[in-house]
Amino acid sequence: xxxxxxKINSLIIKSVALTGIIALILIFGFVIRESIPALKEAGMEIxxxxxxxxxxxxxxxxxxxxxxxxILLTIFSSLIVLPLGYIVAFFMYxxxxxxxxxxxKGAIDLLSGVPSVxxxxxxxxxxxxxxxxxxxxxxENILLASIGLTILSLPYTASLMEEAxxxxxxxxxxxxxxxxxxxxxxxxxxxxxxxxPGIFNAIILTINRIIGETMVVLMAAGGANMLPLxxxxxxxxxxxxxxSEMGEVEIGSIHYSALFVSGLxxxxxxxxxxxxxxxxxRRWSK
Amino acid sequence: MKKVLLVxxxxxxMVISFSAKLVIKGSNTIFPIAQLWIxxxxxxxxxxxxxxxxAGSSTGIAALFNGTTDIANASRFLKEKEIKKMNEEGKYxxxxxxxxxxxxxxxxxxxxxxxxxxxxxxxIYTGKLRTWNQVSPNLPKKRIVIYSRNTASGTFETxxxxxxxxxxMAPTVKMVESTQFEIDQVARNPxxxxxxxxxxxxxxxxVLKVEGVExxxxxxxxxxYPISRPLYMFIDxxxxxxxxxxxxxxxxxxxxxxxxxxxxxxxxxxxxxF
Numbered sequence: 427x428x429x430x431x432x433k434i435n436s437l438i439i440k441s442v443a444l445t446g447i448i449a450l451i452l453i454f455g456f457v458i459r460e461s462i463p464a465l466k467e468a469g470m471e472i473x474x475x476x477x478x479x480x481x482x483x484x485x486x487x488x489x490x491x492x493x494x495x496x497i498l499l500t501i502f503s504s505l506i507v508l509p510l511g512y513i514v515a516f517f518m519y520x521x522x523x524x525x526x527x528x529x530x531k532g533a534i535d536l537l538s539g540v541p542s543v544x545x546x547x548x549x550x551x552x553x554x555x556x557x558x559x560x561x562x563x564x565x566e567n568i569l570l571a572s573i574g575l576t577i578l579s580l581p582y583t584a585s586l587m588e589e590a591x592x593x594x595x596x597x598x599x600x601x602x603x604x605x606x607x608x609x610x611x612x613x614x615x616x617x618x619x620x621x622x623p624g625i626f627n628a629i630i631l632t633i634n635r636i637i638g639e640t641m642v643v644l645m646a647a648g649g650a651n652m653l654p655l656x657x658x659x660x661x662x663x664x665x666x667x668x669x670s671e672m673g674e675v676e677i678g679s680i681h682y683s684a685l686f687v688s689g690l691x692x693x694x695x696x697x698x699x700x701x702x703x704x705x706x707x708r709r710w711s712k
Numbered sequence: 713m714k715k716v717l718l719v720x721x722x723x724x725x726m727v728i729s730f731s732a733k734l735v736i737k738g739s740n741t742i743f744p745i746a747q748l749w750i751x752x753x754x755x756x757x758x759x760x761x762x763x764x765x766x767a768g769s770s771t772g773i774a775a776l777f778n779g780t781t782d783i784a785n786a787s788r789f790l791k792e793k794e795i796k797k798m799n800e801e802g803k804y805x806x807x808x809x810x811x812x813x814x815x816x817x818x819x820x821x822x823x824x825x826x827x828x829x830x831x832x833x834x835x836i837y838t839g840k841l842r843t844w845n846q847v848s849p850n851l852p853k854k855r856i857v858i859y860s861r862n863t864a865s866g867t868f869e870t871x872x873x874x875x876x877x878x879x880x881m882a883p884t885v886k887m888v889e890s891t892q893f894e895i896d897q898v899a900r901n902p903x904x905x906x907x908x909x910x911x912x913x914x915x916x917x918x919v920l921k922v923e924g925v926e927x928x929x930x931x932x933x934x935x936x937y938p939i940s941r942p943l944y945m946f947i948d949x950x951x952x953x954x955x956x957x958x959x960x961x962x963x964x965x966x967x968x969x970x971x972x973x974x975x976x977x978x979x980x981x982x983x984x985x986f
Contacts, residue, residue, distance in 0.1 A: 563855035674768030
């Protein structure tokens with residue numbers, strides 16, 4: 427009887443796991459299939475042209491500007507989020523008292539539950555007028571979107587990094603302290619170094635999350651398909667373009683297919699990021 | 713518990729299989745009109761089953777081609793390639809004008825400008841005029857913040873055709889999803905400009921005259937206001953005009969006095985009569 431139950435259980439678990447894998451393959455297959463018409467029709471122009479005029483006659487389907495915008499925004503936001511996240515994690519791991527740690531954890535959990543559309547609304551209503559005062563010509567811009575992305579991904583980054591540091595054996599830190607290092611050196615040089623694979627993993631996952639975030643960039647990035655010269659210029663990342671146009675596009679047209687190509691590009695980027703993270707953390711942990 | 717689940721499943725199957733007698737898809741612009749019509753129709757006949765989806769004019773017409781909708785709302789006429797496709801497939805879509813819409817050019821009330829020419833408007837949207845003092849010397853030397861609806865909207869297509877005349881919009885134009893957002897941003901930013909359907913305009917923004925003509929009801933209806941357009945409903949009449957049935961009923965109601973009053977209530981201009 428127990429044997430039988432075990433079998434049933436493992437079957438259920440296996441089938442659920444398999445569903446996940448199949449879903450991933452199907453998503454890839456679906457996105458690729460829908461991208462083919464645009465890739466055939468427009469060819470390399472999609473990746474080399476800066477012009478995105480899908481409804482004009484003749485149309486042009488260049489996603490390069492939006493791709494560059496996506497990457498720039500991700501880099502800029504990561505530069506804010508990652509150090510901040512590390513500082514928060516470091517504080518939680520090493521300096522916070524139990525009570526403080528619980529407080530921060532609670533705040534982080536609450537913050538990570540805020541829907542991105544609420545963050546977008548908040549930015550538009552309360553923060554964007556302030557952008558005009560500091561001299562931006564456009565109230566929605568890279569900076570505004572970055573603020574939103576920071577609020578959105580900081581809890582995630584901090585808790586992942588804290589987890590990575592907590593998973594390091596206590597004896598390592600205690601040994602370092604016993605040898606006479608300061609608390610800061612023990613945490614920063616010894617524990618953080620030991621936790622590097624985990625921290626690196628957190629970094630990649632955060633970048634992955636930022637590049638795929640849609641609602642905040644749709645609302646706060648400005649929607650202009652231009653190459654920015656300063657952080658106060660409006661931009662339009664790939665995810666925003668997909669979200670904005672997918673709803674109204676004629677299904678089956680080249681425009682529709684070109685949006686799928688953008689999706690494919692994003693999917694590929696995130697796939698590569700995840701693979702690198704896996705590979706690097708494996709190499710380190712050896 | 714199992715019984716409850718079973719009942720829920722059965723009920724949802726029933727709902728799915730018996731609903732959607734009349735399917736309407738298309739333009740976001742027409743959505744408010746269609747919604748009012750359906751509400752009013754339902755008051756008289758509560759058992760009426762109508763689904764309404766506002767996704768964009770092109771989507772509606774594409775749905776009419778593959779038969780997944782009965783009525784396609786469109787804020788523009790058929791494109792050349794759609795007419796060609798219609799002929800190739802041996803179909804015939806009948807256009808019905810249901811209301812008129814004018815595209816109002818809005819700016820912040822603080823900006824000292826009341827009138828704009830089509831040429832200037834084109835200059836702004838194609839990026840030739842970058843600051844307000846290039847538009848008129850007495851305006852501040854501030855960069856123009858330009859808003860537009862995104863490319864798939866019918867309002868965009870009308871604006872593109874009537875103002876830009878095939879020229880490309882500058883990349884610095886900010887493409888946004890909703891008309892309300894445009895209005896809010898223009899109300900907040902003294903150097904912003906946007907175009908919206910006249911029905912959406914409220915007191916927080918200033919409506920400009922275009923070529924000296926105000927977008928009033930009469931001016932839009934007579935098309936003396938240069939950026940105005942008819943709004944359509946397309947039905948598939950390849951097998952003849954629907955002489956009875958729910959499609960006919962819906963059209964008749966829409967074109968009735970009551971239906972046209974509702975179109976005005978939604979913020980547009982009645983298609984029939986002054």
